[in-house]
């Protein structure tokens with residue numbers, strides 16, 4: 258592993274605290290990931306990325322910044338990467354998924370804030386994540402109250418642009434989102450110093466569509482009776498997709514998909530025949546939050562799909578590539594992004610339809626609907642999700658958790674009982 262101490266120092270990071278984080282991650286990854294048997298060989302790429310997660314990609318980003326490129330940090334799958342890439346900018350995801358960052362977040366936020374927000378704020382203010390140091394601008398959005406207030410605090414420390422996401426999905430709301438994308442494009446142009454042309458936007462739309470198609474190919478193989486990849490490995494692929502260069506991400510993901518398709522043909526499964534198939538729905542799992550998947554997959558079941566923002570909500574639906582003017586392209590982007598069904602919208606029946614559809618497509622035996630503690634949106638929507646699943650005759654278990662291990666044994670007991678009940 259290369260030595261990145263000087264790079265972290267130059268980024269103004271708290272090296273002592275950061276060393277503590279670096280000390281625990283390899284063990285956590287080894288316990289959760291490297292203990293799995295018969296993993297696809299192509300996972301070597303993601304293993305390598307995780308082994309140097311605060312080194313390789315941050316160093317690449319810094320090299321690009323030296324050439325004059327700007328890095329935009331995002332927190333939500335509604336923010337269109339295409340716009341940034343069209344102006345030769347770079348996007349990196351910034352959602353925090355580790356309990357390590359939570360205390361620094363709690364220093365400025367109420368404890369009753371969801372862990373994803375606390376970890377994200379803590380990673381910046383605690384100076385313990387290079388990605389949070391590197392980003393030239395953060396892009397927030399008005400999805401939930403916790404995030405809206407967190408942007409005000411982060412905005413005191415780093416340049417921040419906030420996109421106003423509609424709360425409903427009427428035609429006028431989608432028009433409004435197209436306007437918001439147009440305004441974002443102007444901010445991106447100003448920050449990068451580069452003009453967005455229809456040709457450049459068409460190119461970036463194509464790049465991101467190709468990435469989506471590659472991710473969808475991997476998911477497609479998970480629909481098979483033969484389960485060629487664990488839920489944990491698929492989750493890792495998704496989590497890294499938020500950080501990686503999109504062209505490389507598509508290449509590596511297609512390489513993995515080739516292997517998985519061959520595995521399906523050859524009948525190579527990572528779980529014994531008859532293992533219960535689980536759809537996980539709900540709040541996103543930012544890296545390195547592998548907690549729930551690990552518990553499920555060491556309790557006799559397999560996760561075959563995630564209806565989350567680190568799952569299908571990230572890649573389903575493509576942007577129309579036939580548009581040739583900026584106005585039409587912004588509208589095409591708005592149409593695609595407004596097809597994502599986050600619990601911040603009302604009404605949000607599209608999400609219930611998605612869950613029922615995915616349960617069928619992935620032949621699941623049961624659904625585990627997960628809520629990050631203090632996320633009022635997904636918690637409340639859990640009522641409707643559970644009702645719809647029960648009416649459809651699909652067993653469902655609702656779970657609320659955070660990033661700590663305090664409830665791990667209790668969760669294991671509940672999940673084991675749920676899996677047994679499925680049998």
Ligand code: BJ8
Pocket residue numbers: 332333334335371372373374400401402403404540541566599600601629631632633634635
């Ligand atoms: S589109 S899920 S990435 S907002 S879990 S911070 S909603 S209190 S992460 Fe999200 Fe965009 Fe929606 Fe997806 Fe708030 Fe809830 Fe926390 Fe959340």
